[in-house]
Amino acid sequence: MSTIAMGHAGTEAAPAEKKGLWSWITTVDHKRIGILYGVTAFIFFLLGGLEALLIRWQLGAPDKTFLSPEAYNQLFTMHGTTMIFLGVMPLSAMFFNYFIPLQIGARDVAFPRLNAYSYWVFLFGGLVLNASFLFNAAPDMGWFAYANLTSKQFSPGLNVDFWIIGLQILGIASLAAAVNFFVTILNLRAPGMKMMRMPMFVWMSLITQVLLLLAFPIITVALVLLMLDRNFGTHFFVPSGGGDPVLWQHLFWLFGHPEVYILILPAFGVVSEILPVFSRKPLFGYAAMVFSGCFIAFLGFGVWSHHMFSTGLGPMADTVFSLGTMLIAIPTGVKIFNWIGTVWGGSIQYKTPMYFALGFVAMFIIGGLSGVMHASPPADLQQTDSYFIVAHFHYVLFGGSIFALTAGAYYWFPKMTGRMLSEGLGKVHFWLMFIGFNLTFAPMHILGLNGMPRRVYTYSAGMGFEFWNAIETAGSLILGFSFLVFIVNILKSLKSGEVATADPWHGATLEWSIPSPPQEWNFAVEPTVDGRDPLWELRRANGGTLPEPARVSGKGIHLPSPSYWPIVTAFGTAMTLVGFLMHVTLWVILAGLAITMIGIFSWAFEPADH
């Protein structure tokens, strides 16, 4: 390793420790932006969880009137939309932000101010979407918003408009972030880190960015067309003017199926980091993991109509989309066998991150298998719109994504905060979550096959639905409680947790080579890499131990300056789109555009570093 001075070394003073609200508003540090994403997304996640608990309370017994049908519709729509766009995606973004630069040995992302812009746009999008509650007009047509339920005729209120504009704003955040991370991963890798040496989390993140870049423009156009139908009187999805509601389904699922991989691939990456570290074995079948990830993403664009078997597309289309969907089981199976192969024969460390990672593998297998079941159109026709589907996608999104992201939270918390989480509370959290999750969602398979439809606010007594619904509601309370344990664990740790060393888990990747939490510039000395598990190689060469890295003064290290233009530009962007919310509010649009333009120009011409 050699010292590489970045930029004008020498005369400048060491960057001062930055504190206070203003420093968070103007930050362009990928680690702070990662924390902002994490905290914001966790709050939205809890909100989505609360919505779920209200739904479960309503369904706990037959014929309950705890929620009106209208409130119920709003809650299940907002629960789905929130968990996908404001929960899982930005929780993944937290890890992208914090750990992609650290794992590739970079000092920041390629475009630090664009990164801050992405976060602020995401925050404003989440706020606009949830502001609908204040107008008693939360979206109420289901998270995939089928036409022509969304037409002015059948949804005259602002509910659909809040959904359109909220998602449109969030889409801009995702696209800006995707460009940034795609370029960061390709261009900012430390010397020696070839593509086939990148940590698996970075690989899966890279594939996720490609999916974001290709899928989000499609939903952007679909949302624009729907907005035009509602506010400008076009008939793209309105049959009375010749429009075809099924086109909405095609456009939505052309985005929607890749979107499920956007939700799960980062989780695959996190688990592929954790299993090797806690098995003390390199990842089994690295290349197979990479190529199966690419294959899943590629196939992901050709299977969207498996969401539309009940639309009646004809035997030819059904056959093609059915076979394509079944084909995806192959690369996914490759991944699962590789995870098992990684753990097999390893010297397993029973730590909390490992519990959650193993929980992920088990739960994801169940969700994956029920997924293959409705790849078959006749089976799908039986299962679609029933609780069987609800069971399936919660096994992949909660049993999959959320278990893996929680594993990541326990794994990387020491690096992000410098404190260890309690192992005892962590394991209590795991068992409560594992039991609560299965009690909540496993019975939905049975209820679905017994004919209980999803999205109906109640059911009559005597239909045979009572018992399992009561169990599910009890399970959901345990599940909710498990997150209280998690919060207590976090707060206790921040206050008085054991201080974390740089490498508490004997990790393999570069983020464990620097102090916990990292200093603002990440790497005092630019690392060079000559293998897939650089830290293990270093440890081996060093006789099994690694010296604790010293905190350095950072004098002469060149960092991007803080800037408030990202938040200004983000505000302008959100404002412009909000102008299209209530019919067309021209002054809002023009003011928003003006703020955006001022923001972009000031940003482009301000000096990028101190």
Added chain:
Amino acid sequence: MAHDTAHAMHPPTATGLDTRKLAIWTFIGSECLFFATLISNYLVYKGHSLVGPLPHEASQCMLHGEMTACEPIFEIPLVTFGTAVLLFSSFFVVLALNGAQKGNRKQLIGWLSATVVCGLFFIGMQVYEFQHFYHKGLGYTTNLFGSSFYTLTGFHGAHVTIGIIWLVTVLILALRGKLPPEKALNLELAALYWHFVDVVWIVIFPVVYLMR
């Protein structure tokens, strides 16, 4: 965005490609899907309009409050000329970039101005065309053809407008002498985007105007 990279002072990137250029290419890749979706939308609804006017054939349509016979909407010569102008502007911006890289101020400013003028002409042509079509009975919500045509070409026009604003910004930099050869990349990025906008039109022109 002009200087926004933590590693601007640290040129050898892992791929050897400039970070900003790679970002523009990535963005363009994403934009391809945006226009592909809009073009698909136009094609899906081609021939599905319930009333006239229609792109290539005479039809019955509502004009001044009564149903009358309407002529086909498209008039190919004008738009062909506009297409040619936009195509030439792509050529001009290459000459401007060449001037910027060589440090030839005259060549840079001359060709860059020509590019901007071509872009403005194209937008003018589009505004005239929209007005003309409107007077021939094709409003925004008249039929699916009108809605999908105006949406597609309108979004393209918006992209051209953003391109013009970007090029004018670079032109002002050049006029102030702030575009020396080592900063020619600032023009190259705008030029890449401009080429993309042209290429999209090269797809739209035959698919929308020529294909029957």
